Amino acid sequence: MTNSADTCPSITFDQVSLTRNNKCVLKDLSLELRESRIGLIGHNGSGKSSLVRLINGLLQPDSGRIDVHGHNPSCGPENMSAQVGFIFQNPDHQIIFPTVEEELCFGLINQGVSKKQAVQQVADFLATQQRSDWADQAVHSLSDGQKQLVCIFAVLLMNPSVLILDEPFSALDLPTRYQIMDLLSQLPQQLLMISHELDTLESFERIIWLEQGQVFLDGPPDQVLPAYQAAARRARGL
């Protein structure tokens, strides 16, 4: 994935702590995120998904301050949807409506666009993606990769300034993964991506490795990714 922008407005975490189920998940975390392509890695349970859910207000911190391009996510996910687009691992957790057109219109209508205008915007957008034939399709008739594309399209139609992807490739075959990586690489938005597939992060500008809710290593991919792989091998006694 190539970088499509230099630096972005900042996402700032200032001494943020988060507890879930009486367990400290993030500890006094301070981060300044300005790069346009940032990867988040770390073992299961290290706090990656929790961290990104703080950015769009799906979770609220116990203490500390978060600023997302000048917006405070304490206003909740509905109010952050214009700033932050969130793409989950499993598209079935995101898709609500029976047809692609209805699914894509939903966010726009929520933003106050009239139904007629939303339908037109969706048609125009699908045309730019050479997917006009998808409008009337039943979402359940699409493959997992195509459903993931629908989720990405739905988010892009809202034109957020930040895109968060939480393991977006785990259910996809290689050609579909490459297709989506190609699409993402061309976007002007700031992009934060959690991935266990390290090759998808190789061209990012910055990789943050979380361990037990704290930053273990933070730097360019050619430093952080090999260190992470070496640690994983050591942990397996290899």
Ligand SMILES: Nc1ncnc2c1ncn2[C@@H]1O[C@H](COP(=O)(O)OP(=O)(O)OP(=O)(O)O)[C@@H](O)[C@H]1O
């Ligand atoms: N829905 C939840 N309710 C309560 N606690 C949760 C929930 N999800 C996660 N946690 C807690 O938060 C901790 C961090 O989880 P999180 O999902 O942020 O980690 P992660 O690094 O994204 O893991 P993974 O790579 O497995 O997705 C977990 O160890 C767990 O204790």
